[in-house]
Amino acid sequence: MLYLKYWIDSCFEQAISLTTECSHLLRERLNEGSWEAIYSRLLDDPYQNLPALLLQRKEKRLRAHKHDPHPALPYTVCYDGVVHTRAHQSPTKSVLEFAVIEVKGCYDAAKWQEDFTKLVAGCRAILKAIRTSVDGHETTMAKVLAAGVLQAGAKTMVVLMKAVGENVYLLKRGSEWTYPEEVKDVVDFGGLVVAMWKVREVVKSSYEAVKHYHECVKGQKDDGDRTGADFL
Secondary structure, eight states, X not given: OHHHHHHHHHHHHHHHHHHHTSTTGGGSOOOHHHHHHHTIIIIIGGGTTOTTXXXXXXXXXXXXXXXXXXXXXXXTOEEEEEEEEOXXXXXXXXXXXXXXXXXXXSOOHHHHHHHHHHHHHHHHHHHHHHHHHTTTOHHHHTTOOEEEEEEETTEEEEEEEEESSSSOEEEEEEEEEEOOSSGGGGGGHHHHHHHXXXXXXXXXXXXXHHHHIIIIIHHHHHHHHHHHHHHO
16 A cells, blocks of 8 residues: 555656646657656556566567467567566466557547557457466456556556456446646546556456466366376
């Protein structure tokens, strides 16, 4: 809880600073890198106290596409950010992914829809990879969500996806939030802050569900299989 308070204070401090000391900056046409820097406290910092997870930025391929037998997008497609396990902290022998991020320098309706479709494909691939990792264990999959963050300039939206069957997925499209450009808009900034923390919590709980399966459920299952084999 202490880190949560520190993070919230840090996000609001930055927003107030940008809208008072550099208010002209947010009204300019900024590139993707500038918006990634502005959003770094919101998007990147929440994972600093989760040692098993990492948000990796810039032209990152999604491993889940490579191992998807029926991929919606080719493996060569890159995302602007992927949240995944650190190799030495993964509950499996391979890296697992939990969230994808797409960023554009400014809002364009056609590009927004294109990136939304890309995030949906990424979330589906993530859930397929996790299902394979947990051997299709339904109790574990019921606790897992894949997350996507779509950012275009000051505009941001979160999407969440859940597997409700082997090839059936439920998609929840969140509200659209805007990074404050003026001091008067900071009062609504809390909605965006909450949305970004929710992504972090979704990723954390999904990772913990997969970890629990490999450390507890799978071990019990393997012991049961060995007992049955010994009996036979």
